[in-house]
Amino acid sequence: MPDDTPIPAIHDIGGAARFHCTPVEHDEVPPDAFGKKVDALRQILAQKKLMTVDELRRGIESIPESEYFALGYYERWLRSIALLMVEKGQVEEGDLR
Amino acid sequence: MSEMPRFAAGATVRVKDDWPERRGPCHIRTPHYIRGRTGTVVRPLGAFANPEDLAFAKPAPKRTLYHVLFAQEPLWQEGKAGDTVMVEVFEHWLEPHPIKQEA
Amino acid sequence: MAAPPRPDSIALLDRLMAALVARGIVTEAEVAERQANTDKASPETGARMVARAWTDPAYRALLLSDGRAAAEEMGVSMAGAPPLGVLENAPGRHHLVVCTLCSCYPRAVLGYPPNWYKSFAYRSRAVREPRQVLAEWGLNLPDTVEVRVVDSTADYRWMVLPMRPAGTEGWDATRLAALVTRDALVGVAVPVAA
Numbered sequence A: 001m002p003d004d005t006p007i008p009a010i011h012d013i014g015g016a017a018r019f020h021c022t023p024v025e026h027d028e029v030p031p032d033a034f035g036k037k038v039d040a041l042r043q044i045l046a047q048k049k050l051m052t053v054d055e056l057r058r059g060i061e062s063i064p065e066s067e068y069f070a071l072g073y074y075e076r077w078l079r080s081i082a083l084l085m086v087e088k089g090q091v092e093e094g095d096l097r
Numbered sequence B: 001m002s003e004m005p006r007f008a009a010g011a012t013v014r015v016k017d018d019w020p021e022r023r024g025p026c027h028i029r030t031p032h033y034i035r036g037r038t039g040t041v042v043r044p045l046g047a048f049a050n051p052e053d054l055a056f057a058k059p060a061p062k063r064t065l066y067h068v069l070f071a072q073e074p075l076w077q078e079g080k081a082g083d084t085v086m087v088e089v090f091e092h093w094l095e096p097h098p099i100k101q102e103a
Numbered sequence C: 001m002a003a004p005p006r007p008d009s010i011a012l013l014d015r016l017m018a019a020l021v022a023r024g025i026v027t028e029a030e031v032a033e034r035q036a037n038t039d040k041a042s043p044e045t046g047a048r049m050v051a052r053a054w055t056d057p058a059y060r061a062l063l064l065s066d067g068r069a070a071a072e073e074m075g076v077s078m079a080g081a082p083p084l085g086v087l088e089n090a091p092g093r094h095h096l097v098v099c100t101l102c103s104c105y106p107r108a109v110l111g112y113p114p115n116w117y118k119s120f121a122y123r124s125r126a127v128r129e130p131r132q133v134l135a136e137w138g139l140n141l142p143d144t145v146e147v148r149v150v151d152s153t154a155d156y157r158w159m160v161l162p163m164r165p166a167g168t169e170g171w172d173a174t175r176l177a178a179l180v181t182r183d184a185l186v187g188v189a190v191p192v193a194a
Helices: A033-047 A053-061 A065-070 A073-087 B072-076 C007-022 C028-040 C043-055 C057-065 C067-073 C120-125 C130-136 C173-177 C182-186
Strands: B012-015 B038-049 B062-071 B084-090 B094-096 C084-088 C093-098 C146-151 C157-161
Touching: A033 A053, A033 A073, A033 C007, A033 C028, A053 A073, A073 C007, B012 B062, B038 B084, B062 B072, B072 B084, C007 C028, C043 C057, C043 C067, C043 C157, C043 C173, C043 C182, C057 C067, C057 C084, C057 C157, C067 C084, C084 C093, C093 C130, C093 C157, C120 C130, C130 C146, C157 C182
Parallel strands: B084 C146, C084 C157, C093 C146
Antiparallel strands: B012 B038, B012 B094, B038 B062, B062 B084
């Protein structure tokens, strides 16, 4: 690819060379208690019109690269949900420290 | 709002070679690997609130969504001829190809 | 294996929940109830839909034209769920579903997405080298078959309608459904008669 090809955003990983040689591990383990709780919380906040799935994604996409790849799936969701709830004034930053 | 889809099944379209990521915070559902690429409309899928607005809790007018088919091999310069990739793309990311003067 | 959550993540969830509860936004009971509901969804639903489509031409037509209505006919509540699209495999075409941008998945009919579907390796590789990914998992498709990767980027959720395997003539829908795995409904496998 030419050098001026723009670098895709962090989450936009279709075809990313860095995973080219990584086997897809056939991991069927269901989410743990932490993951299920984050998942359920997200659904409830969406149902109460306090956030949309696109806001969730935008929050996930704003996680810095080093954290994005180090955090687990539902850990990224939680970071985004917390960010959104602070942004919308539903909770205060001090509540989360 | 029930505007007619701009593109019909079978139309050749080009995905805009646009990179809003370079201009500031945004949320884009058009993956990087189809931008600037030419594909074929499989069918319109209906109209949905624009995720680029929803992501920032802004009023989100509905936009027509399409299933667009691309040949696999030219996207990556690898793979098998005849294989394909089908992607949901919003109308505002698509332009006719080749570009024609509208009557 | 997915790593367990870090202690700071567990603490963050506890603090966020406590703050939301204190402000009357959610209750612990609400979250538990929602989780219990979510736990009920499983690939068995998608498998039952496929088996019925194999044995009932009218249902097959409904499934392909309106996945949401087809799911509701099987007793699945689709209220609030995204539209469901169904991709029909044929002798010359095999569909493989991926979400390169996040992890969009037809949860109403397949349950939680498995970890492999959410993995960086699957998200990046399936769209670029689908035949290699399938081959690594034991599915070698002939060159005469078009592999059609479906990148689930927007409002629809996609499920594959696999081909009914040979050697199942006369089987009823219950017996057929047992052949349809989650992997086959995503397109990383095809059903085979045991």
